[in-house]
Amino acid sequence: MKLTFYKGDIPNFGDDLNNILWDALIAPGFFDDNEEELFLGVGSILWDYLPPNSKKIVMGSGYGGYSGKPNLQDGSWDVAFVRGPRTAKALNLDPKLAITDAAILTRFMNLPAQVKKYKVSFMPHWESINRGNWKLVCEQAGINYIDPTDPNVLASLQAIQQTELLITEAMHGAILADTLRVPWLALEPIFPLHRNKWFDWSESMLIDLHFNAMPSSSIKDLWSHKTGKQGLGKRSEQLGSLLSFTNSYFIDRAAEKLLMLAKNHGQMSKDNIFIEKSEMALEKLSKYCKVNFFD
Known part of the structure; x- marks a missing residue:
């Protein structure tokens, strides 16, 4: 299972979150370099040029219009959830799969609390x-x-x-x-x-x-x-x-x-929406792998 996300010549906060998020949440041994299975996480990475013969697991990714629309009904896609309703509509998915962006799972990284230093x-x-x-x-x-x-x-x-x-x-x-x-x-x-x-x-x-x-x-x-x-x-x-x-x-x-x-x-x-959506995303993730941390 290969972790797949956008990697340009310049680092990018949202995409590079993938480097630490999944290691924090998923037990070791889940990822390798086997491109027969791709794990798509944070980012607008539902592209039409991903390898057609690879199995693609979608964990909160989005469609951003940066490529043509991929055919998620061709049998090579396993959609746990996507970023939002516009992605679901564009790619002809069940609206119930539009939970939210995978980055919400950062909630469960148990980051140390910080003292406020900056007004803005x-x-x-x-x-x-x-x-x-x-x-x-x-x-x-x-x-x-x-x-x-x-x-x-x-x-x-x-x-x-x-x-x-x-x-x-x-x-x-x-x-x-x-x-x-x-x-x-x-x-x-x-x-x-x-x-x-x-x-x-x-x-x-x-x-x-x-x-x-x-x-x-x-x-x-x-x-x-x-x-x-x-x-x-x-x-x-x-x-x-x-x-x-x-x-x-x-x-x-x-x-x-x-x-x-x-x-x-x-x-x-709203707090209740945030809690509900983050827990829905965590539940989806837990169906595919052993999760390290819970809030």
């Missing part, structure tokens, strides 16, 4: 780092910066625990904040394709998701906002270099906007 923290989407100036924005605003590309996922989880309010463009920033019972504010992702999956998850948790406008921290951010493109290509790089003198303006304005947002109350799922 901010986590951008990992793709926004190369395009923007978010670390400098947070320094200017006096807001704690949580880097979604930090390979030390436990340190990022700890920083979320130490936070009173998380402002995040990263969906798994919100999911983990919600799981760790930290209020969060959602910023609408700059790249439009990243938005639908937020509703997939939030609807699974019966959250009335409210997106706040994502500030622009650079001319490349603004270009991406205006065009709907990622702003990470050669043309964007040339634009950023040519107009780099505007950086201080964008950093100042973005810091002001984050400070304004920090005055708001965050969102969070």
Whole structure:
């Protein structure tokens, strides 16, 4: 059984959670490198290009529109549960399988309690780092910066625990904040394709998701906002270099906007829904393997 998740050239908080979550929850010996069986966990990884002859176990994954729709009725898929109702609808699954994102199982990792250190923290989407100036924005605003590309996922989880309010463009920033019972504010992702999956998850948790406008921290951010493109290509790089003198303006304005947002109350799922969904997810997992820890 091979643990399967998205692995890019740059570490990514949500995807890299898989490296520690399943080791914490599942007894040793469950995973190996046998690609005849794939275990799909956290992430928008229900792709149409997964090996057709491999058995694929779906444990809370989602469909994000990053590939064509896979045929989950071809006999090679075993769906324990998926991230939300939009995934279930897109892939013609029973709506009862739309429990929530697998990251909710972080509840059962028995993470040590943390003392609050930060009034506000901010986590951008990992793709926004190369395009923007978010670390400098947070320094200017006096807001704690949580880097979604930090390979030390436990340190990022700890920083979320130490936070009173998380402002995040990263969906798994919100999911983990919600799981760790930290209020969060959602910023609408700059790249439009990243938005639908937020509703997939939030609807699974019966959250009335409210997106706040994502500030622009650079001319490349603004270009991406205006065009709907990622702003990470050669043309964007040339634009950023040519107009780099505007950086201080964008950093100042973005810091002001984050400070304004920090005055708001965050969102969070209701306690009873959170407990119910996390226990449903744990029950599904326990049908496939021996689980190490229970809350």
